Amino acid sequence: MRTGWRTRVAGIAGGVALVLAAGAWAGEPAAPPADAPQAAAETPLAPDVAEVLDRMDAAGKDLKTLRARFDYELNQTLYEDIQKRKGDLAFQAPNLLRFEFTTKPQETFVFDGRIVYHKKDATRQLILWELRLPTERPVDSFELGKTPFPLPFGQRKDVVLKHFAAARDAKEEAADKEKRAVLVLTPKKDTDLARDYTRILLWIDPRQHLPTRARLFDTSENITTVDFHHIEANKDVDARTFTRPTVPEDWEIVTHAKEGATGGAP
Numbered sequence: 001m002r003t004g005w006r007t008r009v010a011g012i013a014g015g016v017a018l019v020l021a022a023g024a025w026a027g028e029p030a031a032p033p034a035d036a037p038q039a040a041a042e043t044p045l046a047p048d049v050a051e052v053l054d055r056m057d058a059a060g061k062d063l064k065t066l067r068a069r070f071d072y073e074l075n076q077t078l079y080e081d082i083q084k085r086k087g088d089l090a091f092q093a094p095n096l097l098r099f100e101f102t103t104k105p106q107e108t109f110v111f112d113g114r115i116v117y118h119k120k121d122a123t124r125q126l127i128l129w130e131l132r133l134p135t136e137r138p139v140d141s142f143e144l145g146k147t148p149f150p151l152p153f154g155q156r157k158d159v160v161l162k163h164f165a166a167a168r169d170a171k172e173e174a175a176d177k178e179k180r181a182v183l184v185l186t187p188k189k190d191t192d193l194a195r196d197y198t199r200i201l202l203w204i205d206p207r208q209h210l211p212t213r214a215r216l217f218d219t220s221e222n223i224t225t226v227d228f229h230h231i232e233a234n235k236d237v238d239a240r241t242f243t244r245p246t247v248p249e250d251w252e253i254v255t256h257a258k259e260g261a262t263g264g265a266p
Helices: 004-013 016-020 047-061 157-163 170-175 192-196
Strands: 065-076 081-092 096-101 107-111 115-120 125-130 164-168 181-187 197-204 211-218 222-233 252-256
Touching (some): 047 157, 047 197, 157 164, 192 197
Antiparallel strands (some): 065 081, 107 115, 164 181, 181 197
């Protein structure tokens, strides 16, 4: 079960942080017991799927910065409740991220390689989640399985296939007016993603070869959809974008130090 900042980011940001999303660490598949029967060979990757992943891989290698706006929708099907929000995203390789909901309730998340800053306007709080001690190296990438914010942008083909079975959705592709390829990613068994999500769909832009829509189906029967637009790749991003958010002096500062940390707040 996800706890602490992971639950908060996953619940609030959902698709924004694989897409913007799978807001927990993507766990490694558990090793089978030594006496377990040999598993059946995986289904070979279809050529049309490999082609899309290859183009995404190539586009990701050149991705240094990215800015985008997004439309976020959370459909809680069991409660017949739909929540819609808008926001902005900024990313700088290898490990800087900012995304904020610009419509109410307004919230901002910033990750500087060591600390997640969560600015909550509604409660007038700035919450700090320390992921790395000052003596530890910062997170060195957003690669799946290694970071708290596995982004859909810039992921390598081999890393995607390590965590997911991949296919294409012909029905969604036929219905898409933008003629985007639609990937269906099914989390492999015994990973954190498989415990949280049943499948993830990515709509891939045919020009930039970047995801412009993501739809996540979770195990609680919620459907999260995030549409990215006004995407700008490899443009200059102000370094202050990824620093600790400033808040008024009367706001509450809540610090969650990493387990094993000593001394004062980060």
